[in-house]
Amino acid sequence: MSTATLHETTHHDTHGDAHHDHHHQETFITKYVFSQDHKTIAKQFLVTGIIWAIIGGLFSVIFRLQLANPEATYPWLEDLLGHWAQGGKLQPEFYYALVTMHGTILVFFVLTAGLSGTFANFLIPLQIGARDMASPMLNMLSYWFFFLASVIMMSSLFVQTGPASGGWTIYPPLSALGDASSGSKIGMDLWLVSMAMFIVSSLLGGLNYISTILNMRTKGMSMTRMPLTIWALFFTAVLGVLSFPVLLSGAILLLFDRNLGTSFYLSDIVVAGKILPNEGGSAILFQHLFWFLGHPEVYIILLPAMGMSSEILSVNSRKPIFGYMAMVGSLFAITILAFLVWAHHMFVTGLNPFLGSVFVLLTLLIAVPSAIKVFNWLTTLWKGNIRFTPAMMFAIGFVSLFISGGLTGIFLGNSALDIHLHDTYFVIAHFHIVMGVASFFGMFAGVYHWYPKMFGRYLNNTLAYIHFWVTIVGAYLIFWPMHYEGLAGMPRRYYDFSNWESFKMFGSLNQFISIVAMIVFAVQILFVINFFYSIWKGRKVKDLNPWNANTLEWTTPLRPGHGNWPGDIPEVHRWPYDYSKDGKDFIAQDVPVGADESKH
Amino acid sequence: MKEFYFIAIVVIVFVVIFQIAKASEYVSVLKGEEKSRKQNNKINAFLMIAFLVFGLFGAWYCNELYFSKTLFPQGSASVEGEKIDLMLYITLAVTGSVFIITQVLLFWFVFNYQEKDGQKAFYFPHNNKLELLWTTVPAIFLTVLVVFGLKYWFKMTAPAPADAVVVEITGHQFAWEMRYPGTDGKLGKKNYKLYNQPSGNTLGVDFEDPESWDDLHTTEMHLPVGKSVKLVINAMDVIHDVGLSHFRMKMDAVPGIPTTMWFTPKYTTEEMKKRTGNPNFVYEISCDQMCGKGHFSMRGVIVVESEADYKNWLAQQKPEYLTFYPEKDPTNKKTETVDSSMVSTPIAQTVSMK
Numbered sequence: 001m002s003t004a005t006l007h008e009t010t011h012h013d014t015h016g017d018a019h020h021d022h023h024h025q026e027t028f029i030t031k032y033v034f035s036q037d038h039k040t041i042a043k044q045f046l047v048t049g050i051i052w053a054i055i056g057g058l059f060s061v062i063f064r065l066q067l068a069n070p071e072a073t074y075p076w077l078e079d080l081l082g083h084w085a086q087g088g089k090l091q092p093e094f095y096y097a098l099v100t101m102h103g104t105i106l107v108f109f110v111l112t113a114g115l116s117g118t119f120a121n122f123l124i125p126l127q128i129g130a131r132d133m134a135s136p137m138l139n140m141l142s143y144w145f146f147f148l149a150s151v152i153m154m155s156s157l158f159v160q161t162g163p164a165s166g167g168w169t170i171y172p173p174l175s176a177l178g179d180a181s182s183g184s185k186i187g188m189d190l191w192l193v194s195m196a197m198f199i200v201s202s203l204l205g206g207l208n209y210i211s212t213i214l215n216m217r218t219k220g221m222s223m224t225r226m227p228l229t230i231w232a233l234f235f236t237a238v239l240g241v242l243s244f245p246v247l248l249s250g251a252i253l254l255l256f257d258r259n260l261g262t263s264f265y266l267s268d269i270v271v272a273g274k275i276l277p278n279e280g281g282s283a284i285l286f287q288h289l290f291w292f293l294g295h296p297e298v299y300i301i302l303l304p305a306m307g308m309s310s311e312i313l314s315v316n317s318r319k320p321i322f323g324y325m326a327m328v329g330s331l332f333a334i335t336i337l338a339f340l341v342w343a344h345h346m347f348v349t350g351l352n353p354f355l356g357s358v359f360v361l362l363t364l365l366i367a368v369p370s371a372i373k374v375f376n377w378l379t380t381l382w383k384g385n386i387r388f389t390p391a392m393m394f395a396i397g398f399v400s401l402f403i404s405g406g407l408t409g410i411f412l413g414n415s416a417l418d419i420h421l422h423d424t425y426f427v428i429a430h431f432h433i434v435m436g437v438a439s440f441f442g443m444f445a446g447v448y449h450w451y452p453k454m455f456g457r458y459l460n461n462t463l464a465y466i467h468f469w470v471t472i473v474g475a476y477l478i479f480w481p482m483h484y485e486g487l488a489g490m491p492r493r494y495y496d497f498s499n500w501e502s503f504k505m506f507g508s509l510n511q512f513i514s515i516v517a518m519i520v521f522a523v524q525i526l527f528v529i530n531f532f533y534s535i536w537k538g539r540k541v542k543d544l545n546p547w548n549a550n551t552l553e554w555t556t557p558l559r560p561g562h563g564n565w566p567g568d569i570p571e572v573h574r575w576p577y578d579y580s581k582d583g584k585d586f587i588a589q590d591v592p593v594g595a596d597e598s599k600h
Numbered sequence: 601m602k603e604f605y606f607i608a609i610v611v612i613v614f615v616v617i618f619q620i621a622k623a624s625e626y627v628s629v630l631k632g633e634e635k636s637r638k639q640n641n642k643i644n645a646f647l648m649i650a651f652l653v654f655g656l657f658g659a660w661y662c663n664e665l666y667f668s669k670t671l672f673p674q675g676s677a678s679v680e681g682e683k684i685d686l687m688l689y690i691t692l693a694v695t696g697s698v699f700i701i702t703q704v705l706l707f708w709f710v711f712n713y714q715e716k717d718g719q720k721a722f723y724f725p726h727n728n729k730l731e732l733l734w735t736t737v738p739a740i741f742l743t744v745l746v747v748f749g750l751k752y753w754f755k756m757t758a759p760a761p762a763d764a765v766v767v768e769i770t771g772h773q774f775a776w777e778m779r780y781p782g783t784d785g786k787l788g789k790k791n792y793k794l795y796n797q798p799s800g801n802t803l804g805v806d807f808e809d810p811e812s813w814d815d816l817h818t819t820e821m822h823l824p825v826g827k828s829v830k831l832v833i834n835a836m837d838v839i840h841d842v843g844l845s846h847f848r849m850k851m852d853a854v855p856g857i858p859t860t861m862w863f864t865p866k867y868t869t870e871e872m873k874k875r876t877g878n879p880n881f882v883y884e885i886s887c888d889q890m891c892g893k894g895h896f897s898m899r900g901v902i903v904v905e906s907e908a909d910y911k912n913w914l915a916q917q918k919p920e921y922l923t924f925y926p927e928k929d930p931t932n933k934k935t936e937t938v939d940s941s942m943v944s945t946p947i948a949q950t951v952s953m954k
Contacts (some may be wrong), residue, residue: 076603092893167890173855174838174892180773181892267856268792270772270804271837275793283839283854317713318721326731348841349852350859353757357750364742371738372731374702379730381709383722387637388644388714396648396710403702407695410742414749416756417687420848423841423888461628461640462621469647476655484666487688489845491888494896502845502884505669522610526617539625580721 034144036136037562041143042122043454046447048143048150049114050528056105057521059098066090068514070496084162092495096165097183099493101157103168104191106436108198109153111301113146115443116202116240119304120209120233122450126553127227129218129570131563134211138204145201149194156190164191167493169294172265172286176257179272189258192251199244199251206244209237218552220572224328225589227551227576228321231328232307235335236300243296243339250289257281284349291342298435299338303331305442306373306402309395311576312445313377315549316392317384318585320577323376330369337366347415348422356415363413370406374399385580389547390464391449397472398441404476405434408483423493426486429479437475444468447531452546456559457538463530467523474520478513485509550576550588638715645714652707656700671845674876677883677904678863681848683752690748694741760830760862767821768832769885770803771840771853774894776885777803780816782919788812792836799924802836807921813928817920821885821902823865824910830862840898843888846872852889865904872904 035041065074073088084094121139125132133139156163165183166175170191178185213234217226226234256262257278265286266278314321321327343351343359377399386392408430411417421427444467451459490503497503497510545554555570570590578587582598628636667673676682713719768779768787781787788811795804805812823829833842835853842861843850851861873881885900905913922929 092896096890096893096895165893171839171890174890177838180838269837269855270792270795273797275795279856282857284857320723320725322724323726323731325726348850350854350857353754356757357753360749360753361746364746367742368735368739372735375734376731378702378705378709379724381706381713383724384709384713385715385719385721386645386710386713388641388648388710393644396706399706400703403699403706407699410695410745411688411691414687414691414745414753416684416749416752417691419756419850420681420684420688420845422850423843424845460621460625462624463618465640465644466617466621469651472651476658480659481662481666484662484670487670487672489671489843489886491843491886493890496896499897500884500886500899501878501880501882502886509666522614526614529614529618530621577725579723581723583720 034140036132036140038121038125038133038136038139039454039560039562039564041139042118044143045113045117045121045146046454048147049110049118050531052105052109052114052150054525054528056102056110057524059102059105061518061521062090063095063098063102064514064517066095066495068511070498093162093165093182095495096167096181096493097162097187100165100167100170100183101153101163104153104164107168107297107301108195109146109150111436111439111443112202112240112297113198115301115304115439116209116233116236117143117146117205118443119229119308119446119450120205120237122454123229123553124209124212124233125216126453126556126560126564127230127551127576128213128216128221129552129572130212130216131565131569133208134216135208139208142201142204142208145197145204149197149201152190152194152197156187156194159186159190161185161187163187169287169290170254171290172254172257172283173269173271176254176265177269177271177276178258179274189255192255192258195251196248199248202240202244206237206241209233210241213237218569218572221589224325225572225575227307228310228324228327228331229304229307231331232303232310235331236303239296239300239303239335239338243293243300246289247293250286250293253289254286284346284351287346287349288342291345292339294345295342296338298431299334301435301439302402302442303334305398305439305445306331308442308446308449309398310377310380311551312391312395312449313380313399314577314579315449315547316387316389316395317381318387318579319380319384320575320579320581321376322379323372324575324577326372327376330372333369334366337362337369341366341413344413344415344418347418360413360415364410366413367406367410370402374403374406389448390459390461390468391445391547393465393468394441394445394448397468398438398445400472401433401438401441401475404480405430405432405438409434420489421486423491424486425482425490425492428492429482429486432482433475433479437471437479441472444471444527449547450553451534452541453553453556455535455538456541457534458541458546459534459538460530463526467527467530470523471520474516474523477516478520481509481513545588548586550578550586552589555588555590641715645711648707649711652703652711655703671848674872676846676848677865677867677872678844678847678849679866680756680863683755684848687748687752691745694745760860761828764828764830764862765824766830766832767823768834769821769842769853769900770834770836771842771887771891771898772802772836773838773892774887774898775819776821776842776898776900778818778821779803779805779920780818780914780917781811782814782816784811784814786811787832788815790834795836801924803834804836805920807924813921814919815921816914816917818917819900821900822910822913823902823904824907825865825868825871825904827907828862828864830860833859833861838891839889840887840891841889843886844883844902845886846883850888868904868906869902870905 075088077085078088084091161182164187165181174180175184175188213230253264257264257266263278263281265283266281269276310321310327341359341363344363347356412421412430448459448464485506490506541558552570556564557566572589573592574589576589581587672685676685766781770777779787789806789809790804791806792804794801794806833851833853835855840853841850842853847863849861849863851859869883873879883902883904885902887895887898
């Protein structure tokens with residue numbers, strides 16, 4: 001079916017939402033570059049995210065090389081990195097730059113833009129029955145601001161003094177003073193400007209997602225009939241819209257401190273032998289502003305993965321998701337609580353102990369909605385008829401990782417225990433499992449599940465299974481032993497442990513972790529090859545609804561054009577989880593309710 | 601050349617895996633896609649349960665290998681830290697059992713309810729009783745953890761005992777410096793603008809304040825065993841963090857905002873050498889907050905010793921004031937007057953800055 005005929009038919013629209021005129025000739029530029037089609041924008045986010053993920057992952061491989069073998073020299077590293085790896089040995093400044101960029105790239109560019117940007121764009125209109133976003137123009141700008149942010153961040157890798165190197169949390173005064181660290185020179189300004197662009201992108205996207213979900217649902221698609229993916233993406237957008245502006249203000253104040261001589265974060269400082277005039281600022285103020293975004297950010301990363309896993313677990317166990325309303329309620333509870341727990345990152349800053357205790361209570365409260373979600377997922381699987389599609393495997397892996405990483409949060413959220421564990425490898429293990437690897441699993445699940453809809457072809461299954469098994473085994477092998485390093489008090493962000501009597505006994509373990517990390521990285525490359533190869537050469541999708549799913553995206557043509565449905569947008573008559581009801585394998589959302597049908 | 605072979609091998613492995621994967625696709629078409637899908641399903645279901653078994657075994661094995669290397673078998677080196685160890689064990693018991701139950705259920709369910717011919721999934725959209733159960737049970741467990749946690753938290757963050765030994769510790773890129781209050785028990789005033797590197801007044805001590813005259817400035821921290829210690833924590837340049845993992849203590853050093861923490865060392869360094877069986881054992885101060893390129897080398901040492909040894913060590917230290925103004929030193933009468941005038945010059949400059 002050619003796109004031209006699709007565009008002809010978009011005008012037969014009973015809902016009367018006057019759509020853009022598609023009769024004009026689409027050029028390559030308007031179709032693939034400055035496209036306003038939400039599906040194309042989603043793919044742009046996905047491909048950009050994949051490129052960033054390779055870069056961010058590669059950085060971790062390089063700094064793991066240093067941790068594995070602090071004494072070794074690699075001549076090829078000098079060929080690659082020049083004076084950053086003088087004599088084939090990674091310099092400490094550059095080690096810290098790599099750590100910082102690894103965090104920044106993966107948290108913001110991959111797991112925020114790459115994840116939300118891809119799936120909110122792709123799924124919201126398709127699953128709620130809309131022809132596009134509320135504002136396709138802002139949607140396009142959202143991508144291009146992200147692109148601009150990417151270009152600026154990328155350029156910071158090539159300045160002479162190096163990119164930002166104070167950790168992805170960029171705490172001042174370290175990040176405010178060029179004399180304190182070479183990464184705090186021009187690299188830091190570029191980081192801040194890039195993040196400002198990134199926040200603009202995120203806000204344009206978020207506002208669009210919220211207004212689209214609230215206003216553009218098809219007939220019959222009440223809020224309580226929305227798939228959980230949409231609920232999760234909705235709450236994600238709300239979190240982003242309310243918290244990102246706070247980071248923006250924090251970043252702007254930091255830019256002022258850096259370049260205009262203000263003292264928001266600076267007080268009583270002697271750096272590199274120079275006595276600074278700044279007095280009366282508070283370095284801790286920045287941490288409050290940062291974590292007011294920083295903590296919701298964790299859920300911005302996690303909620304889309306939760307939503308997609310819920311959907312995929314239900315479809316592939318041929319059962320309704322258990323406790324739909326409880327799932328929505330717990331998403332809502334997590335969203336509210338996400339705003340009230342930021343200071344649990346600051347228990348050892350000298351925070352007022354009473355204030356700390358309030359944050360302990362609110363933090364551990366999050367475990368309740370999280371527990372509800374886990375038990376509901378387990379009950380969804382119970383007495384199912386489970387098909388192990390690659391997407392399903394990753395969704396199951398997501399649940400396993402979410403449990404493992406979520407439980408260690410109970411250690412860290414309890415301030416007394418956090419005194420010992422704060423800023424150790426225990427924290428690294430915790431957040432890499434629960435927010436890093438788990439959301440990556442959600443993202444992979446999403447890619448494997450919706451790839452046929454995105455590209456009209458399948459990914460190679462064998463490669464997918466190899467990808468899954470190596471990744472989940474590898475992820476546990478990498479991060480599980482790190483808990484023990486953390487319990488021994490081994491601090492984060494150390495370039496070399498060999499001079500420490502207390503930490504040097506983990507040398508061989510660090511070597512082991514690095515080797516596994518490299519294997520896992522190699523397997524991700526295999527996934528990327530599979531991804532790009534299959535766009536053109538994958539097995540063609542012949543079935544309109546390959547997973548026998550209920551949601552609306554599978555009622556569109558194999559390769560939907562701009563506008564999604566050639567004819568009328570289907571009307572919705574039921575919730576999306578009627579699997580195995582009344583002896584029928586599945587009943588799609590657009591099937592009218594039969595007279596003799598039982599109620600759920 | 602070695603690199604070239606390495607890259608070549610990696611590429612070949614990739615190509616081989618890719619070709620096998622491609623071939624498997626054709627094989628599945630020949631065999632019938634439905635049949636090969638079912639076969640894959642069986643294999644993966646089996647791998648899931650195998651993953652559970654090997655995973656639990658792996659977790660046990662990892663514990664065997666590394667638990668002895670954590671700080672918990674040797675116990676906390678501070679009295680207050682014992683509470684943290686107890687908290688850890690309580691939390692570990694609760695989360696450990698939840699971990700095992702949920703992971704076993706997850707992988708058992710996916711294995712047991714794998715797709716079978718003739719098996720029908722059970723339509724089970726919700727059950728309020730069950731949902732209420734797993735809302736309240738976690739809530740109860742968490743209340744217990746919060747109550748314990750906050751009890752200890754308030755104990756540890758309460759003001760230090762009045763008789764605590766006071767030591768000031770200041771972090772700068774990339775080392776720690778200590779200041780002891782001397783015989784008057786009071787630390788002299790400081791002003792960061794009095795900082796003077798050439799003179800050695802690296803802490804910005806105000807020597808016009810008489811309370812500073814008996815203060816000691818050291819690079820090593822000595823502490824008496826069995827007495828509470830209160831650390832007053834400062835930073836000169838960026839945020840650092842005094843990490844004392846053996847004592848289970850940690851507190852940020854923030855420029856412009858002094859912080860404190862207190863604890864009671866239980867064992868001397870010598871006792872710890874025996875307890876840990878490590879003749880090289882030292883209490884180390886690690887910087888636990890990213891502070892720049894030398895962050896990983898910002899190491900300090902604490903020597904915990906008997907009260908007598910501690911007093912002895914204190915007596916050997918010369919007040920910093922006397923290093924700057926040797927003419928005020930009673931043990932230094934009328935000797936080397938030329939030297940003393942040289943040393944005092946930078947101080948005069950520093951004071952005049954005010």
